[in-house]
Structures are given as structure tokens and as C-alpha cells.
Amino acid sequence: MENERNVDAVVLVGGQGTRLRPLTLSAPKPMLPTAGVPFLEHLLSRIREAGITHVVLGTSYRAETFSDHFGDGSAFGLEIEYVVEEAPLGTGGAIRNVFDRLRADDVMIFNGDILSGVDLGELLATHRDNAADVTLHLVKVADPRAFGCVPTDADGRVEAFLEKTANPPTDQINAGCYVFRREVIEGVAADTVVSVERETFPGLLSAGAKVMGHVDSSYWLDLGTPLAFVQGSADLVRGIAPTAALSAPVGESLVMDGATVADDARIIGGTTIGAGAQVGAGALVDGSIVFGRARIGDGARITRSVIGTGAVVGARAVITDAVIGDDAIIGADNELISGVRVWPGVSIPDGGVRFSAPS
Structure with a gap:
């Protein structure tokens, strides 16, 4: 990256990750295992690849877990x-x-729960070539109605910051990555609750500051929900999303050291099997994350789900679009589907929950 020594990186990792509970009861969202390592390792690997070496982490919730790791x-x-x-x-x-x-004179700021393929060198070039005060990474999405929109003019200059609307005027949304001139950050009120989206950016526009948009269609995913979290991990394993922190070649699965998988089990769809986990005979694990020391019973079917550390899934259980907390025990022949979340340590007896009649 051009003039990399004159760019700092700031990663905001202070959130409590409430949308990912119960997973985030024991760890902050950026520290959850994602394709074999804490998610933040993937982001930091891309920052390092871009030539940025000085990183400041803005922490809050379980702050010690970041410095410990x-x-x-x-x-x-x-x-x-x-x-x-x-x-x-x-x-x-x-x-x-x-x-x-x-x-540094320029500061690249990242939301710590975004998985993105944006070229960081090109983002910085857009900022510097236009002598911008702030440059935003904007990504084009198929359906922008769920997001605030950021229209730009023909020169790429940001025109407005719009709230969610049924008829968005543009398909460009704020992708959660910015480049600031350091002096602009100094101008934000200190020790005060400030929304960069609702106050800082609109205020800069009103003051005539030069706010640019760097628009692309690269890979982009907000990992804030369980379904997005498992999709992001699977996309990293399969090489769809970029990272320099994967511990093995890309492929259909990532089985960590110390895990045991039965010969006739199927591990597909970008699934990660954590260290020390066990997958039994005839089991299917598709597009999911199995944390360390978890046990998947014979004939179980796990799809687009997260199985927490030390959790047990019994034989023939069906887990689909679900989150099983750490050390939970799911007995044999249960069916947990459609967004079900089981809290850590909870035990469900054999056949205790079903969404279909037993055969």
C-alpha cells in the first residue's frame, strides 16, 4: 500500500453482540471462532496484507479477551x-x-464485525487522490431497503446519508469501513455519545467537508446474525471471502487438529470442525460451525448451525438454522430448527423437541 507507514488502522470491537447470543455470552463477537480462528484474525490479516502495521483496537465488552489473545x-x-x-x-x-x-495523517477505520473483500489500497487511493476529509467504502447490494443509503454524484462525492426507506434512490450502502484525516477525528466531541452515521457524517456534509465514496461490488457481509455468522465462516473456508489467516487450503471443510470425524460422516458446505470435536458415524454437517470439544452423534444432521464449545448433539438429532450454546446437551432424536437458540448448559432429553411426527 502506498505510504503504508502513514496510515493507522482502528478496529471497533466494543459491541456486546446481542444478536448472536448465546454465543457472545462467553466471548465478544470478533473473538468467536470463524473458519478456525477468531474472526478478528481474518480482518487483521487483510490489514497486514495491505501494509498497515499499527492497529488500535477500540474495546469494551470483555476487553481482556482481545489483549490476552x-x-x-x-x-x-x-x-x-x-x-x-x-x-x-x-x-x-x-x-x-x-x-x-x-x-498517521490518515486513519482507516473498520467495524469489527464486517467481512469484506474491498481492496484497501484502492480505498486509500480514492481518499488521497481526492484530498478528501473522509472517504467511505460503499457497497452495492441487491436490496438496499434494509440499509441506509448513501448517494454520490458523478465525481463520487457523497451527497447525503439517508435512513432506511421503501424506495431507496440508490443501491449504495455504508459498508462500515472509512478513511479519516486525523484532524477530522480530533474535531469529534470527546467523551460524548456520538453516532458517526447520524451526526458526524451529516455534520461534515453540512459544513462543506469533502466526503467521498469508494464504490465497489466486492464481497461484503455483516456477521451480526447467526445465519450470517455461519455463512461468513463457510465462505472463508471455501475461499469465497478473502483472508490470509486460514490454517488450511480452501475447500468444502476445515477440520482442526485433534478433531475426529467418522469415515462415513459427510462434512460439506464450508463447515468447520473445531479442535477436539467428534463427529459420529453417518452424520452430516453442512455449512455449519462446530466449536472445539463438541460431540455430534451418529446419524445427526447439522445444517447452517453453530454448535457451541463442549456441546453434545445426540444420535439422529436434526439441527437446522439453530444455535446450540456451550456445554448444552441435545438428546437423541430431537429436531431443533428455524432459528431455535439453546442457552449454555441446557439439557434437552431424548426426543424432547420435535417439529414433525416421529416415524
Whole structure:
């Protein structure tokens, strides 16, 4: 990346990940195992590949888990610093909260739960070539109604920030990655709750600041829901989403060291089987994440689901679009489907829950 030494990276990882509960009861969302490693490793690998080496993590919820895992960053080819947000400050406040750790003229800011294929070098080039105050990564989506829209003019300059609407005027949405001039961050009110989307960006437009959009159609996924989380992990395993942190060649599955899989079990769809996990005879695990030490019984069928650390899924159980918490026990012949979430440590007896009549 051009002038990489004059770019800092800030990753916002302070959220509680409530939409992913119960998975996030024990770990922050960016630290959940995703294609074999904490999700944040995938993002940091792309930051390092782009030539950025100084990273500031804005933490809050279970802040110690980040520093315990990443330390000073040297094992990852980075220099990592940590700033703990003692009280929620919003996205803009969280960015301002790390200002004292910034060194570079330009600062690339990432939401810590976005999986993206944007070319970071091109994003920075857009920012610098236009001498912008702020540049936003904007991604085109098929259905923008679920998002706020960001229209740009013919030169790529941002015209407005629009709330969700039934008839969006553009298919461009805020993709959660920005480049700021450091002076702009200094101008955000300190120690105050500030929304970058609702206050900072509209305020910059009103003040005549130059806010540019970098528009592309690269891979992009918000990992905020269980279905998106398992899809993102599967896309990383299959090589659909970019990363430099995968521990094995891309393929239909990733089986971590110490896991055991029966010869006739089928592990497909980008599934990850965590370290020390066991998959029994005749089982099918499709497009799912099985955390470490979990046990999948003979003939069980797991589809687009997350099985927590140490959880047990009994023989012939069917788990579809579901989340099974850490150390939960799902007895044989249960059917858990359509968004069911089982909290950690809960035990469901054999045949205790079914969505169809037993055969």
C-alpha cells in the first residue's frame, strides 16, 4: 500500500453482540471462532496484507479477551494497542476515544464485525487522490431497503446519508469501513455519545467537508446474525471471502487438529470442525460451525448451525438454522430448527423437541 507507514488502522470491537447470543455470552463477537480462528484474525490479516502495521483496537465488552489473545501484535506482524471504552460512546465517540493513540495523517477505520473483500489500497487511493476529509467504502447490494443509503454524484462525492426507506434512490450502502484525516477525528466531541452515521457524517456534509465514496461490488457481509455468522465462516473456508489467516487450503471443510470425524460422516458446505470435536458415524454437517470439544452423534444432521464449545448433539438429532450454546446437551432424536437458540448448559432429553411426527 502506498505510504503504508502513514496510515493507522482502528478496529471497533466494543459491541456486546446481542444478536448472536448465546454465543457472545462467553466471548465478544470478533473473538468467536470463524473458519478456525477468531474472526478478528481474518480482518487483521487483510490489514497486514495491505501494509498497515499499527492497529488500535477500540474495546469494551470483555476487553481482556482481545489483549490476552493478540498481545502486542508482534506474533501477527502488527503493533497493536488497546483503548477500553468505559461507557458506550456510539460509533463516533468510539472513534474519537482512540485519538490519542493515532500517529498517521490518515486513519482507516473498520467495524469489527464486517467481512469484506474491498481492496484497501484502492480505498486509500480514492481518499488521497481526492484530498478528501473522509472517504467511505460503499457497497452495492441487491436490496438496499434494509440499509441506509448513501448517494454520490458523478465525481463520487457523497451527497447525503439517508435512513432506511421503501424506495431507496440508490443501491449504495455504508459498508462500515472509512478513511479519516486525523484532524477530522480530533474535531469529534470527546467523551460524548456520538453516532458517526447520524451526526458526524451529516455534520461534515453540512459544513462543506469533502466526503467521498469508494464504490465497489466486492464481497461484503455483516456477521451480526447467526445465519450470517455461519455463512461468513463457510465462505472463508471455501475461499469465497478473502483472508490470509486460514490454517488450511480452501475447500468444502476445515477440520482442526485433534478433531475426529467418522469415515462415513459427510462434512460439506464450508463447515468447520473445531479442535477436539467428534463427529459420529453417518452424520452430516453442512455449512455449519462446530466449536472445539463438541460431540455430534451418529446419524445427526447439522445444517447452517453453530454448535457451541463442549456441546453434545445426540444420535439422529436434526439441527437446522439453530444455535446450540456451550456445554448444552441435545438428546437423541430431537429436531431443533428455524432459528431455535439453546442457552449454555441446557439439557434437552431424548426426543424432547420435535417439529414433525416421529416415524
